[in-house]
Amino acid sequence: MKKRKFSRWILLLCCLFIPAFTAGAKAPLGTPTREVLLDMAWDCLEEYNFSCIRTNAVAVSKATQIMSEKEEQTETQQVETEQTQEAETKQQTEEQSSETSFDVTQYIFVGDSRTVGMHETVGDSGCVWIGQVSAGLSWFQDTAVGEIDESVTQGSVIIINMGVNDLGNAWGYIDLLKEKIPQWMEKGAEVYYMSVNPVENHPYISNEDIANFNNILYNNLPSETGWIETNSYLLESGYSTQDGVHFDAETYQKIFNYTMEVLSGFGRQ
Template identity: 35%
Template structure:
């Protein structure tokens, strides 16, 4: 019996029907606007990096990654921040300087800390802005709680993902542009694989296939602010 609105999740996705983007189809950095794009995240970002680099370095020219599997806010605010800041420290707050796009994608490993994430992101925004950075937050993307046990992944709920995203979307400062990848994937489909390169057959309910990672990357790149 349905008594109200429901969020429905795909249990099985036909992987062979999912678009498999080639290197030539991946969006490139808009060099008129940006000198580099930096993705900052956890294992989902790390595995996406693995997939993209396996296609060849020209596929992700001028794109860098700051990521570590299994990490969250504690890592981001220490090791992750040091690595990120070293990549942007030479930027200048000048209209003549090409900017850096920074895309954050943390939260799936510590969903309960949504208020702490907002406080941290808003706190570092002025420092990154002063170094010529445009800031983005990519939503925490769909999981399948029923499949997490396949590889002993920590339990977490779809509802907690939605709460995290809604809170950050509403409370991040105007310095951030929200990339709603969650809704995009829910409407277009996605597929899971547990291995580092997204080609395995085990659905762990958390990490995506190579095809999905490439689509996430392409959507992110196409979401970056256009030249003014």
């Protein structure tokens, strides 16, 4: 077997390095023709090289399979990671939602004669009403605050609408509310300030003064205080008064409905 392989290599070398028969020359008797030598050379190459080719092909196939398996494993890991992250995000959202959830137990409306008029229009509507005709800062401080303290419980929503009778006392309201709002919140309440609403052709009160009062309170109340912008809502959608200050029943109902809609938008129902 070894001699046969050696002879084939000799023939291959002869084919490659000995010049081919020149044109017209006669080959010695019994000498293989050029075509035979080439065939033998190819047989030799096939025997020794095809095994290498097959080996390489197997290696390439194996490497491709390994790479494919790794890619599939990576994709699976990515999917599992994404699913885990989504689950964690959902859990965190639910926990945050649970932490910020607020179960309303009562609504407490506090204000002057306009609050009294709204109460007369809508009835109790399941709310607590603390109001006084011609009331201002002194009544709010001396009377209303104490009634709120007695009424407030976990889940209370306090809506304050004061100022039309004493627009010059904006900073007095702010100082008092900076003290009281944190106390009410510690008891589990939320506090909202309803903007002072517009007047209609009043000789002593202007809507410009109302806007200035609202801006001062909006920018200086404790940051935890919610704001219900009924003033702009009425100016844009329309309103009617009985005497320039006090609204008609339709407008009072409109203010109440809008307030509850805003509170519902805060998740308070």
